[in-house]
Amino acid sequence: MSVHVLAVFVICLSLSFKASSEQPQTVAPKSGTAYASAEIRALQADDTANPGMLWVANGEMLWNEAAGSQAKSCAQCHSPSSSGITAATTMKGVATRYPQLDAATKSILNLEGRINQCRAKHQGAAPLAYESAALLGLTAYVAFQSRGLPRQISINEANRATFEQGAALYKQRMGQMNLACVHCHVQNAGKTLLAEKISEGHSNGYPIYRLEWQGLGSLHRRLRSCQLGVRAEPFVPGSGQYLALELYLAWRAGALPIETPAVRR
Amino acid sequence: MDPAKYLRRPENHVVIYRSRITALRLLKICFAALALSLAGCVTQQANVADSSPVAGLMKGDASRGRDVIMGRDGNCLLCHAVPETGARFMGNLGPPLSGIGARLDSAQLKLRIVDPLLFNPDSIMPAYGRTEGLTHVGKVYRDKPILTGQQIDDIVAYLAALR
Numbered sequence: 001m002s003v004h005v006l007a008v009f010v011i012c013l014s015l016s017f018k019a020s021s022e023q024p025q026t027v028a029p030k031s032g033t034a035y036a037s038a039e040i041r042a043l044q045a046d047d048t049a050n051p052g053m054l055w056v057a058n059g060e061m062l063w064n065e066a067a068g069s070q071a072k073s074c075a076q077c078h079s080p081s082s083s084g085i086t087a088a089t090t091m092k093g094v095a096t097r098y099p100q101l102d103a104a105t106k107s108i109l110n111l112e113g114r115i116n117q118c119r120a121k122h123q124g125a126a127p128l129a130y131e132s133a134a135l136l137g138l139t140a141y142v143a144f145q146s147r148g149l150p151r152q153i154s155i156n157e158a159n160r161a162t163f164e165q166g167a168a169l170y171k172q173r174m175g176q177m178n179l180a181c182v183h184c185h186v187q188n189a190g191k192t193l194l195a196e197k198i199s200e201g202h203s204n205g206y207p208i209y210r211l212e213w214q215g216l217g218s219l220h221r222r223l224r225s226c227q228l229g230v231r232a233e234p235f236v237p238g239s240g241q242y243l244a245l246e247l248y249l250a251w252r253a254g255a256l257p258i259e260t261p262a263v264r265r
Numbered sequence: 266m267d268p269a270k271y272l273r274r275p276e277n278h279v280v281i282y283r284s285r286i287t288a289l290r291l292l293k294i295c296f297a298a299l300a301l302s303l304a305g306c307v308t309q310q311a312n313v314a315d316s317s318p319v320a321g322l323m324k325g326d327a328s329r330g331r332d333v334i335m336g337r338d339g340n341c342l343l344c345h346a347v348p349e350t351g352a353r354f355m356g357n358l359g360p361p362l363s364g365i366g367a368r369l370d371s372a373q374l375k376l377r378i379v380d381p382l383l384f385n386p387d388s389i390m391p392a393y394g395r396t397e398g399l400t401h402v403g404k405v406y407r408d409k410p411i412l413t414g415q416q417i418d419d420i421v422a423y424l425a426a427l428r
Contacts, residue, residue: 173399173400174402178392184389188389194342231406232401232403233401233403233404
């Protein structure tokens with residue numbers, strides 16, 4: 001009898017524990033900015049103080065610069081000066097639809113991938129290296145044109161397999177520390193890791209300026225840092241695994257507006 | 266450590282039920298506990314410092330244990346508050362360990378550090394003395410436990426004294 005009572009009690013206890021550990025699951029997703037210190041938030045909010053704006057400015061310069069064997073600039077197609085329409089209009093909202101499935105190659109492209117594809121197809125230029133200042137600048141410049149807009153990511157038959165791969169990776173324990181993304185950024189968001197608040201890990205501010213990096217960095221670089229933190233063998237920036245995670249994260253961020261270039265510690 | 270005595274403790278029942286323990290897992294815990302005590306006898310007799318994390322309890326050094334807890338090797342304060350260390354910053358992902366020595370004995374403490382997933386398969390605490398069953402481990406860390414057996418015993422000595 002008493003054993004049964006104990007068992008019921010234990011089951012109730014375990015159920016309540018389970019429920020509370022799953023509840024923070026992005027009811028209304030909160031941007032990493034909400035978890036940052038007041039100083040960092042102030043730095044991000046002021047365009048004349050936000051260091052990420054230097055990369056955006058660099059990106060704007062590259063946007064207008066002729067490149068490759070075709071000696072064409074991005075602007076010549078996307079925002080020709082003769083039209084009087086700037087990238088702020090023509091590129092507005094573009095970043096909200098990435099990563100997306102490329103119809104021609106049937107592969108998932110993020111903004112970086114699309115920029116390099118465009119270079120090859122229309123400019124006759126060599127791809128820019130992942131994490132290079134030039135690719136970060138152009139990516140930040142394009143994403144910046146969508147600042148304030150929510151992501152438009154839909155999961156359909158075409159991208160479902162990639163999405164599922166990303167969702168599985170998100171829950172995959174890995175590394176010597178044997179941790180998955182979900183353990184920190186879903187189950188323990190808001191708690192303190194030594195002196196840092198753990199955020200929900202949303203991807204709406206990339207590329208981001210991190211004080212730790214003293215520079216702008218891509219989402220893939222950030223994912224790599226997390227993997228190194230749990231002592232896992234990191235994936236390669238631009239790889240299929242990171243692209244799958246990027247798609248899953250873009251979907252997971254829901255209606256959070258794009259904040260590029262966000263500032264983090 | 267006597268496994269039967271261990272399982273009689275009500276707080277352990279809670280942990281074990283919550284983790285939806287299977288007979289196999291229960292057997293594994295008992296076996297691990299037995300291995301710990303057996304290995305303890307062996308190392309004591311042989312009087313050799315075995316660096317294997319799953320070996321039985323060796324003579325831990327509490328002050329070295331405090332260094333491991335606060336240093337980069339153990340990094341315990343990332344998740345646990347141990348106010349007795351006097352550290353400025355401490356995390357709260359895991360339970361606070363203040364007075365833990367009054368709640369768990371040395372063998373229980375060691376087993377939880379070596380492999381917390383034995384008690385709760387959903388635990389986010391890394392297994393500090395286990396190398397099998399891990400995925401995608403970084404090359405430099407492959408087949409190496411996070412801490413040596415001596416480091417774990419030093420931590421145990423420090424924690425056991427927190428009452």
